[in-house]
Amino acid sequence: MNDSLNRRTKLSAVERNFRSRIAQLSSGQWFLRGTLSERSGTCGKANCRCARGELHKSLYLVQSQAGKLRQICVPKAWQQRVRQAVNDYHLMQKLIEEVSELEWKRLQEKKR
Numbered sequence: 001m002n003d004s005l006n007r008r009t010k011l012s013a014v015e016r017n018f019r020s021r022i023a024q025l026s027s028g029q030w031f032l033r034g035t036l037s038e039r040s041g042t043c044g045k046a047n048c049r050c051a052r053g054e055l056h057k058s059l060y061l062v063q064s065q066a067g068k069l070r071q072i073c074v075p076k077a078w079q080q081r082v083r084q085a086v087n088d089y090h091l092m093q094k095l096i097e098e099v100s101e102l103e104w105k106r107l108q109e110k111k112r
C-alpha cells in the first residue's frame with residue numbers, strides 16, 4: 001500500500017493551510033519543548049546590590065525529560081531565541097494536532 005500524500009484525494013483549503021504553516025515552521029525555526037520560568041534571587045556576594053534587595057533576574061527553561069524535571073539557566077544573549085523556540089514548539093505541536101485530527105476524521109468516515 002502506498003497511499004502517500006501525493007496520491008491522496010485533494011486536501012481541504014484548511015488542511016493545506018495547516019500543512020504549509022508546518023512546512024514553513026519546520027524549515028525556518030528552532031524548536032524547544034519546555035516552559036520558561038523567571039526567577040529572581042541573590043548571588044551570595046555580601047557587597048552585591050542583590051544583598052540590598054535588588055535581586056538578580058534570571059530565566060530558566062524547565063523541561064520534563066524521561067519522567068524527570070530538568071532545568072537550565074538561559075543566558076541573556078539567548079533569551080529571545082529561546083522564547084521564540086518555545087513558542088514555535090507549541091505552535092508546531094498545535095498544527096500537527098490539527099492535521100492529526102483531520103486524519104482521525106477520515107479514518108472514522110472510512111469505518112462508517
Ligand SMILES: [Zn+2]
Binds near residue numbers: 042043044045048050
Ligand atoms: Zn548579587
